[in-house]
Amino acid sequence: xxxxxxxxxxxxxxxxxxxxxxxxxxxxxxxxxxxxxxxxxxxxxxxxxxxxxxxxxxxxxxxxxxxxxxxxxxxxxxxxxxxxxxxxxxxxxxxxxxxxxxxxxxxxxxxxxxxxxxxxxxxxxxxxxxxxxxxxxxxxxxxxxxxxxxxxxxxxxxxxxxxxxxxxxxxxxxxxxxxxxxxxxxxxxxxxxxxxxxxxxxxxxxxxxxxxxxxxxxxxxxxxxxxxxxxxxxxxxxxxxxxxxxxxxxxxxxxxxxxxxxxxxxxxxxx
Amino acid sequence: xxxxxxxxxxxxxxxxxxxxxxxxxxxxxxxxxxxxxxxxxxxxxxxxxxxxxxxxxxxxxxxxxxxxxxxxxxxxxxxxxxxxxxxxxxxxxxxxxxxxxxxxxxxxxxxxxxxxxxxxxxxxxxxxxxxxxxxxxxxxxxxxxxxxxxxxxxxxxxxxxxxxxxxxxxxxxxxxxxxxxxxxxxxxxxxxxxxxxxxxxxxxxxxxxxxxxxxxxxxxxxxxxxxxxxxxxxxxxxxxxxxxxxxxxxxxxxxxxxxxxxxxxxxxxxxxxxxxxxxxxxxxxxxxxxxxxxxxxxxxxxxxxxxxxxxxxxxxxxxxxxxxxxxxxxxxxxxxxxxxxxxxxxxxxxxxxxxxxxxxxxxxxxxxxxxxxxxxxxxxxxxxxxxxxxxxxxxxxxxxxxxxxxxxxxxxxxxxxxxxxx
Numbered sequence: 001x002x003x004x005x006x007x008x009x010x011x012x013x014x015x016x017x018x019x020x021x022x023x024x025x026x027x028x029x030x031x032x033x034x035x036x037x038x039x040x041x042x043x044x045x046x047x048x049x050x051x052x053x054x055x056x057x058x059x060x061x062x063x064x065x066x067x068x069x070x071x072x073x074x075x076x077x078x079x080x081x082x083x084x085x086x087x088x089x090x091x092x093x094x095x096x097x098x099x100x101x102x103x104x105x106x107x108x109x110x111x112x113x114x115x116x117x118x119x120x121x122x123x124x125x126x127x128x129x130x131x132x133x134x135x136x137x138x139x140x141x142x143x144x145x146x147x148x149x150x151x152x153x154x155x156x157x158x159x160x161x162x163x164x165x166x167x168x169x170x171x172x173x174x175x176x177x178x179x180x181x182x183x184x185x186x187x188x189x190x191x192x193x194x195x196x197x198x199x200x201x202x203x204x205x206x207x208x209x210x211x212x213x214x215x216x217x218x219x220x221x222x223x224x225x226x227x228x229x230x231x232x233x234x235x236x237x238x239x240x241x242x243x244x245x246x247x248x249x250x251x252x253x254x255x256x257x258x259x260x261x262x263x264x265x266x267x268x269x270x271x
Numbered sequence: 272x273x274x275x276x277x278x279x280x281x282x283x284x285x286x287x288x289x290x291x292x293x294x295x296x297x298x299x300x301x302x303x304x305x306x307x308x309x310x311x312x313x314x315x316x317x318x319x320x321x322x323x324x325x326x327x328x329x330x331x332x333x334x335x336x337x338x339x340x341x342x343x344x345x346x347x348x349x350x351x352x353x354x355x356x357x358x359x360x361x362x363x364x365x366x367x368x369x370x371x372x373x374x375x376x377x378x379x380x381x382x383x384x385x386x387x388x389x390x391x392x393x394x395x396x397x398x399x400x401x402x403x404x405x406x407x408x409x410x411x412x413x414x415x416x417x418x419x420x421x422x423x424x425x426x427x428x429x430x431x432x433x434x435x436x437x438x439x440x441x442x443x444x445x446x447x448x449x450x451x452x453x454x455x456x457x458x459x460x461x462x463x464x465x466x467x468x469x470x471x472x473x474x475x476x477x478x479x480x481x482x483x484x485x486x487x488x489x490x491x492x493x494x495x496x497x498x499x500x501x502x503x504x505x506x507x508x509x510x511x512x513x514x515x516x517x518x519x520x521x522x523x524x525x526x527x528x529x530x531x532x533x534x535x536x537x538x539x540x541x542x543x544x545x546x547x548x549x550x551x552x553x554x555x556x557x558x559x560x561x562x563x564x565x566x567x568x569x570x571x572x573x574x575x576x577x578x579x580x581x582x583x584x585x586x587x588x589x590x591x592x593x594x595x596x597x598x599x600x601x602x603x604x605x606x607x608x609x610x611x612x613x614x615x616x617x618x619x620x621x622x623x624x625x626x627x628x629x630x631x632x633x634x635x636x637x638x639x640x641x642x643x644x645x646x647x648x649x650x651x652x653x654x655x656x657x658x659x660x661x662x663x664x665x666x667x668x669x670x671x672x673x674x675x676x677x678x679x680x681x682x683x684x685x686x687x688x689x690x691x692x693x
């Protein structure tokens with residue numbers, strides 16, 4: 001394995017290198033940090049103009065920054081249980097298929113999972129929004145909400161399992177429905193067994209009625225399903241070392257079927 | 272006449288015929304990368320109608336629109352299937368001008384003059400440097416070329432090429448009158464339907480689909496031809512180091528931005544960011560006269576796209592982040608209890624790619640590191656490093672100059688996000 005200055009700095013072996021070579025250590029750390037998901041994509045695709053590459057070309061002209069080097073900067077080095085063999089297999093594939101295994105911003109096959117805080121009727125609640133880039137023609141694009149996980153919108157389990165519309169309710173032309181509508185604690189008893197609330201529809205309806213106010217985004221995870229045979233997630237690591245910013249937090253070998261299952265089970269997309 | 276000369280003349284004739292053939296025909300590229308050379312009869316309905324080139328008097332064939340990615344007409348105009356667009360497609364005229372349009376595999380586009388395509392290498396000169404160096408790319412890095420003489424050459428996936436065309440080129444509205452080459456309507460009795468095929472063949476497999484026909488005529492099936500995929504050279508040479516300019520096309524609604532240099536955008540965006548930093552220092556400095564501070568606030572706000580732009584403020588000790596409209600943020604900055612404030616930004620910064628929004632504006636983000644130092648009684652009281660992300664907007668506007676209406680563009684700042692405090 002080649003140990004260039006680049007690699008050694010990233011692995012922490014030359015922590016003091018910045019102080020001896022660079023005037024501004026903060027600028028150096030800034031360069032190393034993966035500041036935007038755009039920058040993550042640039043490094044992944046080994047683009048010429050990515051900041052880290054151009055900076056090292058200027059500061060260390062004798063050192064060649066390879067595609068493999070840049071890919072290594074994109075992993076969370078502090079995760080304890082990485083399978084190194086899997087990482088190497090992944091890296092090898094991406095480097096060898098540099099043209100086809102590129103990440104595309106406008107692709108449908110990546111998602112942003114935003115864990116947010118909202119106010120629902122004045123009360124603070126957590127909600128997970130799944131966003132995706134959607135192309136809008138003429139080269140324009142936008143982020144759209146594809147799915148919403150809002151547990152607080154679920155109809156709770158009934159308190160009294162014996163409350164229901166009895167089997168002879170039709171005898172009085174279902175007069176007892178008024179009680180069903182007011183029996184909020186046991187509402188589930190009046191719905192069919194397979195009933196599942198469509199959280200996205202209910203959520204958007206409540207937003208429209210002004211009952212939901214957005215507070216803030218607490219955390220974001222990006223899910224990438226673009227690379228053949230792989231799924232990986234990217235999270236943000238705010239720390240002061242050389243390995244910080246948007247980094248790969250998980251890497252899973254995945255067939256096409258695995259990816260479809262991931263979309264349903266993990267991303268809760270309706271397929 | 273010797274045998275050799277006869278062979279040469281024959282080859283020349285064949286080439287002429289073939290070249291003519293490749294120009295005087297329409298081509299349909301399907302989403303599965305197969306290619307159909309034909310004569311297109313109708314593209315307006317839910318299914319495209321075309322005739323077999325070998326049997327132009329014969330029946331029409333149909334292919335479902337959702338299977339089609341790209342269509343090239345013999346006159347060089349082309350159609351991109353786009354479910355979002357009105358009518359489900361976008362029509363583009365034959366490119367005009369003296370240069371070829373080169374669409375790269377990463378969807379970027381460059382104007383240039385193609386010199387050669389051989390042995391897996393694509394060589395060209397850039398339009399802005401026709402006397403300059405020859406650039407080389409692997410053909411696998413090229414998606415599509417639209418030649419200035421109306422020909423085209425597809426190297427990669429037609430779906431990707433379609434995306435690149437839409438992302439880089441202005442479109443014309445689909446005419447309510449017949450399509451560009453006046454395709455006549457056909458008698459439905461002679462229509463042959465190509466069945467919808469769920470099988471997605473690999474690029475290496477030739478697609479030979481069986482065709483059911485309702486016509487009484489005996490038909491020859493159209494064999495879909497493969498997309499031309501250039502071979503990857505065994506030894507991959509490093510590309511000539513070069514910049515690919517993100518030429519930003521005209522906005523259809525205002526037609527105001529053309530050939531914007533991405534470097535110019537970056538320079539302008541960074542200049543405005545630096546100006547903002549300067550105004551921050553002036554506003555926060557207690558030595559600044561309050562009228563000058565207010566003037567600086569107004570000038571700082573003018574850097575932004577509008578007064579609804581916000582600044583996010585947060586800290587490690589507080590989980591919640593507060594957002595202030597820019598003017599309110601600057602007013603708060605003016606009230607900081609320091610005798611002297613230094614706000615400096617590192618020279619190194621990151622500028623993202625530009626992305627087009629629904630409003631026709633282009634959006635990017637600049638990340639930079641800010642150092643804040645506060646003094647009181649000449650003593651250092653507080654210092655921190657904050658990383659900020661500033662959204663920047665590339666927006667067009669109209670200006671009257673010398674009696675002439677000019678379409679210009681400018682860069683404006685927008686929301687500012689705070690990432691962390693050190």
